[in-house]
Amino acid sequence: MARWEPDAYGRLRDAALSLFIEQGFEKTTVAQIAERAGLNRRTFFHHFADKREVVFAGQGEADALIATEIRAQPDSVGPLHAAAAGLKLLARSTEQYREGAVKLGPVIAASPELQERELAKRADLAGTIAAALRERGTADQTAVIAGWAAVAAFFVARNRWNQPANRRTLAGLIDESLEQFVSAAVTPGDSTAGPGVPDGHGLLDPLR
Amino acid sequence: MARWEPDAYGRLRDAALSLFIEQGFEKTTVAQIAERAGLNRRTFFHHFADKREVVFAGQGEADALIATEIRAQPDSVGPLHAAAAGLKLLARSTEQYREGAVKLGPVIAASPELQERELAKRADLAGTIAAALRERGTADQTAVIAGWAAVAAFFVARNRWNQPANRRTLAGLIDESLEQFVSAAVTPGDSTAGPGVPDGHGLLDPLR
Numbered sequence: 523m524a525r526w527e528p529d530a531y532g533r534l535r536d537a538a539l540s541l542f543i544e545q546g547f548e549k550t551t552v553a554q555i556a557e558r559a560g561l562n563r564r565t566f567f568h569h570f571a572d573k574r575e576v577v578f579a580g581q582g583e584a585d586a587l588i589a590t591e592i593r594a595q596p597d598s599v600g601p602l603h604a605a606a607a608g609l610k611l612l613a614r615s616t617e618q619y620r621e622g623a624v625k626l627g628p629v630i631a632a633s634p635e636l637q638e639r640e641l642a643k644r645a646d647l648a649g650t651i652a653a654a655l656r657e658r659g660t661a662d663q664t665a666v667i668a669g670w671a672a673v674a675a676f677f678v679a680r681n682r683w684n685q686p687a688n689r690r691t692l693a694g695l696i697d698e699s700l701e702q703f704v705s706a707a708v709t710p711g712d713s714t715a716g717p718g719v720p721d722g723h724g725l726l727d728p729l730r
Numbered sequence: 731m732a733r734w735e736p737d738a739y740g741r742l743r744d745a746a747l748s749l750f751i752e753q754g755f756e757k758t759t760v761a762q763i764a765e766r767a768g769l770n771r772r773t774f775f776h777h778f779a780d781k782r783e784v785v786f787a788g789q790g791e792a793d794a795l796i797a798t799e800i801r802a803q804p805d806s807v808g809p810l811h812a813a814a815a816g817l818k819l820l821a822r823s824t825e826q827y828r829e830g831a832v833k834l835g836p837v838i839a840a841s842p843e844l845q846e847r848e849l850a851k852r853a854d855l856a857g858t859i860a861a862a863l864r865e866r867g868t869a870d871q872t873a874v875i876a877g878w879a880a881v882a883a884f885f886v887a888r889n890r891w892n893q894p895a896n897r898r899t900l901a902g903l904i905d906e907s908l909e910q911f912v913s914a915a916v917t918p919g920d921s922t923a924g925p926g927v928p929d930g931h932g933l934l935d936p937l938r
């Protein structure tokens with residue numbers, strides 16, 4: 523084996539995801555991941571803080587981009603839609619990974635450990651959004667609530683996007699879930715499900 | 731000591747909270763809590779699953795009441811306000827514990843372990859609300875987003891309510907944060923903080 527490892531990160535990630543899908547997250551060890559990638563444990567920990575981080579790799583790095591996109595929205599755009607603009611930027615860079623996300627859905631749904639980490643990632647993302655909204659003048663309380671609502675819209679959309687039969691873009695699904703929420707939240711009546719709601723239950727979101 | 735322990739639950743809770751406030755959450759052991767309460771470890775674990783549960787005790791038991799209150803809202807009430815009605819029921823039963831909540835605020839803010847548990851409790855509460863909203867006819871996606879938005883409004887309010895100088899009720903603060911959010915989320919402009927926003931930053935919410 524060459525001393526320089528070409529794309530160790532990608533090989534480790536592919537090996538880990540294959541193993542998680544084959545035998546589940548909890549049963550997979552870092553040693554197994556490294557072995558399948560033809561690398562060693564030390565190389566694994568050079569690239570990932572722990573086994574859980576493989577699943578969420580790259581997510582945190584998007585924070586700065588999301589915040590910049592939110593701050594770049596014109597004043598005429600309200601906080602929820604400014605937040606959505608940031609999340610759609612994230613969505614567009616995620617689109618190419620749908621195949622892997624389809625396979626990861628059941629892995630996350632089956633693992634309390636991964637759900638716990640996803641919850642922490644959601645809180646980070648909500649905090650990033652709230653901070654960006656405050657910087658463009660949104661009142662503190664509203665920024666926090668809008669951050670959590672936007673993140674919920676993102677994950678609702680993600681959990682439809684990563685269904686095997688889905689053919690729509692993540693950004694399009696984010697728009698749909700947010701518009702539905704905004705219209706239902708402000709109209710007084712609530713006794714019927716609005717149009718454009720193809721699926722009721724059964725979405726893969728253990729955290730909803 | 732009598733064989734029957736009068737109000738073991740309350741004594742353990744009081745002892746635990748005093749110790750958390752005096753020496754921090756992480757440094758406090760279950761043995762210390764039991765000793766201060768004049769009880770033993772076994773009695774502690776009869777009442778609480780672990781040390782973290784003392785801080786959140788009783789919160790889970792409110793689920794059924796919240797869901798019932800949400801389902802009882804007339805059809806004319808939208809999902810966010812129906813969710814708020816459930817949370818205000820919880821708020822009213824919490825009002826009498828403000829003194830303890832003021833002391834607990836910094837304890838939670840200083841403990842990553844407690845923040846993690848609080849995040850899990852938020853997810854549970856959001857799920858309870860979403861399920862109740864679905865039962866009254868709210869579309870699935872909107873129910874999930876409304877659940878998270880309402881929970882965010884609750885915690886934003888809670889983190890103002892548990893400030894030492896606060897004199898307002900938790901229910902009143904929930905109403906205020908939700909109304910502010912609803913008006914800001916739907917009005918196009920967002921360049922200025924609205925009225926009725928006395929505090930900007932510095933709220934004790936490590937999870938925002």
